[in-house]
Amino acid sequence: MKILLLTHAFNGLAQRLFVELRAAGHEVSVELDIADSVTQEAVALWQPDVVIAPFLKRRIPESVWSTRTCLVVHPGPPGDGGPSALDWCITRGETSWGVTVLQATGEYDAGPVRAWRAFTPRPGASKASLYRHEVVKHAVAAVFEALARCTPGSTSWNSDPDPPSSLGRWQPLMAQSQRAIDWAADDTSLVLAKIRAADGFPGVGDRLFGTPAHLFDAHQANPADLARCAAGTSGDIVARRGPALLRLTRDGGVWIGHVRRHSSSAAPALKLAATRAFAAESAGLPELAVPLQRDAHTWDEPRYREAGPAGARIGVLSFEFHNGAMSTRQCRRLQAALAEVAARDTQVLVLDGGSDFFSNGIHLHDIEAAALDGGSAADASMANIEAMDDVALALLSLTGRLTVSALRGNAGAGGCFLALAADEVWAHAGVVLNPHYKNMGNLYGSEYWTYLLPRRVGAAQAHDIMRGRLPVGARQALAAGLLDAVLSSDADGFDAAVEQHALALAASPELAQRIAAKAHAREHDEAQRPLQDYRDEELRRMRLNFFGFDPSYHVARHHFVHRKPHAWTPRHLALHR
Ligand code: THG
Numbered sequence: 001m002k003i004l005l006l007t008h009a010f011n012g013l014a015q016r017l018f019v020e021l022r023a024a025g026h027e028v029s030v031e032l033d034i035a036d037s038v039t040q041e042a043v044a045l046w047q048p049d050v051v052i053a054p055f056l057k058r059r060i061p062e063s064v065w066s067t068r069t070c071l072v073v074h075p076g077p078p079g080d081g082g083p084s085a086l087d088w089c090i091t092r093g094e095t096s097w098g099v100t101v102l103q104a105t106g107e108y109d110a111g112p113v114r115a116w117r118a119f120t121p122r123p124g125a126s127k128a129s130l131y132r133h134e135v136v137k138h139a140v141a142a143v144f145e146a147l148a149r150c151t152p153g154s155t156s157w158n159s160d161p162d163p164p165s166s167l168g169r170w171q172p173l174m175a176q177s178q179r180a181i182d183w184a185a186d187d188t189s190l191v192l193a194k195i196r197a198a199d200g201f202p203g204v205g206d207r208l209f210g211t212p213a214h215l216f217d218a219h220q221a222n223p224a225d226l227a228r229c230a231a232g233t234s235g236d237i238v239a240r241r242g243p244a245l246l247r248l249t250r251d252g253g254v255w256i257g258h259v260r261r262h263s264s265s266a267a268p269a270l271k272l273a274a275t276r277a278f279a280a281e282s283a284g285l286p287e288l289a290v291p292l293q294r295d296a297h298t299w300d301e302p303r304y305r306e307a308g309p310a311g312a313r314i315g316v317l318s319f320e321f322h323n324g325a326m327s328t329r330q331c332r333r334l335q336a337a338l339a340e341v342a343a344r345d346t347q348v349l350v351l352d353g354g355s356d357f358f359s360n361g362i363h364l365h366d367i368e369a370a371a372l373d374g375g376s377a378a379d380a381s382m383a384n385i386e387a388m389d390d391v392a393l394a395l396l397s398l399t400g401r402l403t404v405s406a407l408r409g410n411a412g413a414g415g416c417f418l419a420l421a422a423d424e425v426w427a428h429a430g431v432v433l434n435p436h437y438k439n440m441g442n443l444y445g446s447e448y449w450t451y452l453l454p455r456r457v458g459a460a461q462a463h464d465i466m467r468g469r470l471p472v473g474a475r476q477a478l479a480a481g482l483l484d485a486v487l488s489s490d491a492d493g494f495d496a497a498v499e500q501h502a503l504a505l506a507a508s509p510e511l512a513q514r515i516a517a518k519a520h521a522r523e524h525d526e527a528q529r530p531l532q533d534y535r536d537e538e539l540r541r542m543r544l545n546f547f548g549f550d551p552s553y554h555v556a557r558h559h560f561v562h563r564k565p566h567a568w569t570p571r572h573l574a575l576h577r
Contacts, residue, residue, distance in 0.1 A: 001152050004048035005030045006039060006056065006070075009566070010573060012410060013054045013073065013136050015432050019473035020140050021052075030573035032566045036061040042569075043068060046576035049152035052143060053104065057083065060104045069155070070104035071114060071146055075135045078102075078116050080168025081109030086127045086135070087174045090197035097121050098164065099138040101146040109170070115145035115161050124192075126199035126217075128323075132356050132409065137430055137490050176205045181215075183235035188252040192218050195254070200271075200323060203260055208237065208245070208274070209281040216271060217257030217322045219299035221246055226253050228288050240285045242301050242333070243273030243322070255299050258322050268562050270365045270372070273327070292337055301330065302337045306346060307499060312507035314499070315346040324357025324415055327366040328380075331387030338394040347506040347515075349398060350498060351422060352406040353415075355491075358431075361414025361447070362388060364440075368561045377554060378546040385446050385542055388414050389535055392447045395421040396531065399519040402505060406498040407431045407474075407483075408491055413440065417447035420456060423518055424484045426501065428494040431474040435482060438469045439570070441556030444541035451525070451534045457481045469572050 003026050007014045010030060021028045031042035033056055043051065043064055051070040053060060060070050076085035077098030089097050098118045105111035117138035121130055149158045179198055181191055195218035198204045203214030225246065229238040232248050239246040244255040260269035261277040275282050292304040303318045317337060321330050341349060353359050362384040370380030395403060395418070405419035407427035412434035419425050420435075427433075435453065437445035445466070453462040457480055465472070465480075477483045487497040505511065545553045558564075571577060 001049040001147065002027045002046065003029070004042060004046050004051045004576070006033055006042070006051050006053045006060065007031075008033050008055050008057045011055050012132055012432065013139055015410075015434075015471040016136050016140060016430070016473070017052065017054050017143060019432060019471055019476065020144075023473060023476065024144070027575075029575040030569060031576075032569045033058055034566060034568065036063075038569075039064055042574070042576055050147065050150065051104075054139065059108065062106060065104040065106075069150055071101050071143065072104050072109070072111070073139045073143065074100045074102060074109050075131060075139075076100060076171075077118065077168045078113045078164055080171065082171040082173065084171060084174040086130055087179075087197045088171045089121060090125075090127055090130070090193060091174070091178075093193065094121060097134075098168075099135055099142055101139070101142045112157075113161060113163070114149060114157065115142040116164070117142050118164065124196075126196040128200040129356050133430075133491050176202075179204045181206055183247075184250065186250065188220060188249045188254060191249050191254055192220060195256075203271075208256075208259060208261070209278055211278075212262040213277065214260040214262075214269070215256050216259065217244075219244070219255040219257065221253035221255055221299075222297050223252075224298065225255075225288055229253075229286070237282070237285065239288045240275050240282050241288050241290070241299075243275055243329075244299075245274045245278070245282055245285070246288065270369050270561055272365055272369055273329070276327075276329075276366070276369070292340055302333055304337065304341055306344065308503045308506055310345070311347070312503070312511075313346045314348045314350060314502040314506050315341050315344055316350045316352055316499070316502070317341055318352050318354070319359075320354045321357075321359065324354055324360035324409070324411070325363040325365065326359055326361065326384075326388060326391075326415070327363035328384045328387045329366075330363065331384070331391050335387070335391050335394050338391065338398070342394075342398055342400075346401060347511055348402045348404060348502045350404045350406050350502050351395070351419075352408055352495075352498065353411070353419075355408050357409040357415065358405065358407040358411035359415025359418050360410075360412045361416075361418070364557050365561050368557060377557070381546045381553075382539075382543065385414075385539070388418065388447055389539075392418050392421045393531065393535075396448065396522070399522055400515065402511070402514060402518065404498075404502060404505070406494075406502075407433075408494060410434070413437050413443075414445070414447045417445070417449040417452055420452040420482070421448065424505075425482070426485045426487050426498060427474045427477070427483050428488045428490055429474050429486050430490045431477075433472045433474070433477050433482060434469075435472060435477075436466050436469045438466070439556075440560070441545070441553030442550075443545050443553055444538065446535070446538040446542055448531060448534050448538070450538055451529075451531065455525075469570075 053072045100116040103111040119134045203216045234250045236248045244257040259274045367380045371377035403422040404424045405422040410432045416435045437443040488494045
């Protein structure tokens with residue numbers, strides 16, 4: 001079929017549908033929802049059999065839905081509707097939820113249901129995490145089911161799905177007044193639910209140190225954390241760790257990792273590490289550092305664990321960086337963690353990133369903040385890139401063991417090439433890669449990509465991938481040589497499969513030979529062209545992007561961090577143009 005994806009933004013769901021629909025042989029073009037006239041033009045140019053709206057905030061015009069089949073993905077069960085579906089699901093603690101593909105009509109979310117899937121919301125997951133895993137997975141299945149039911153060029157449907165036993169209902173936009181935290185009255189689980197229901201957008205409006213701020217990225221403090229703090233009353237901020245501030249609740253405490261701090265001026269607030277946004281206010285707080293190697297219930301960004309017998313032992317290093325963005329601070333932490341785990345006697349080191357994203361590279365909000373602080377965004381960009389390069393170099397330099405990147409979530413730009421710095425790269429079938437840089441104001445790219453990409457896919461394909469700037473699904477990436485294995489169909493079961501495969505690798509009779517071959521290959525490559533040389537040349541080009549005459553990167557970054565509406569659809573997506 002000819003399909004038009006009509007979407008507010010080319011987000012994770014839109015990208016996943018794009019790669020899956022194309023892999024299934026459909027012709028797919030994309031138009032961002034800019035104005036009704038632009039949508040009408042896209043439909044006239046592309047003449048799609050079906051319009052699919054994965055993520056749409058506005059009404060599809062009648063001239064389009066009355067003449068073409070338009071399928072809207074709604075992140076709620078049949079009957080449910082409205083712009084805050086997942087927010088209500090988390091706030092109400094729903095134990096069963098769903099994703100619906102409905103046909104657009106004149107009334108929001110009220111058209112006929114063409115397919116739907118039920119799922120159980122993961123306890124403790126944020127809105128963004130539920131969306132990135134459960135909603136995306138079930139939306140893809142439901143979209144394919146709906147397409148199988150419709151006849152191209154006809155308005156008749158083969159059949160409709162069975163309705164659920166109980167129908168959802170329309171739920172209004174959730175207001176900030178409904179999200180507000182009462183620190184004296186709300187217990188820890190309610191505070192966490194409120195922040196998770198608003199994560200990553202719009203956050204919960206609150207005050208920190210007397211200043212208005214929106215809260216994001218909350219984690220439960222455990223009793224051991226609380227025992228290390230001075231007593232206080234609910235609402236007090238009593239300690240810091242990494243990006244986060246520890247705030248007491250009525251019956252415990254929560255770590256708050258990220259905030260949008262509102263200044264007295266009209267300057268828009270950036271989403272930053274809480275300890276950065278409130279650097280002066282939090283400087284005097286005790287730092288409750290925890291060891292890298294610890295149980296999963298003690299929250300911090302990096303965490304390490306080991307498994308397997310001596311001589312065939314694996315280490316697993318996770319880095320739970322909010323939204324997969326890696327600031328200079330976070331890169332330095334990861335580099336220190338790599339140095340620490342390099343001293344351990346393991347045969348295989350697995351880097352499994354964060355649960356939603358492996359990594360997305362440099363932290364654009366943090367860089368933008370440098371400019372607002374009166375510093376230079378160009379200098380901050382350069383520092384962040386150097387720090388990313390140092391992490392990639394630390395990984396490339398681990399020649400005494402095998403290294404694996406295990407992608408539990410998507411990876412993009414520098415984060416994707418960081419993954420390729422390992423000896424093997426594994427993912428599950430739901431992962432989408434964006435192995436290119438040009439979408440952010442035509443950046444040249446770093447992280448040793450000029451070494452890492454051609455060594456995997458060859459020079460010609462490396463050039464095409466970089467220039468094409470399209471998302472790549474895991475199975476496509478495996479076929480292209482970007483990945484070495486796809487271990488499960490989705491995130492469920494992936495961790496167990498990674499551990500099993502890593503243990504098998506560590507116990508393999510060929511291990512010593514593989515490690516020797518790896519060290520030899522690195523020496524050979526270094527003699528051909530030193531890594532420093534790749535780095536110097538990449539950074540020379542990046543310096544032009546940051547400090548040169550063309551401001552594209554600074555403009556693109558500004559638009560990205562402030563969620564400015566798109567003014568046009570990029571031509572590499574709008575095939576109809
Ligand atoms: N039919 C048509 N167009 C559609 C839908 C449809 N466009 C997408 C839409 N479904 C997806 N669902 C919704 C439901 C409600 C709202 C937006 C998308 C909504 N929006 C508020 C408004 O318009 O005032 C603003 C909300 C906000 O600010 O986020 O209520 O079924 N033809």
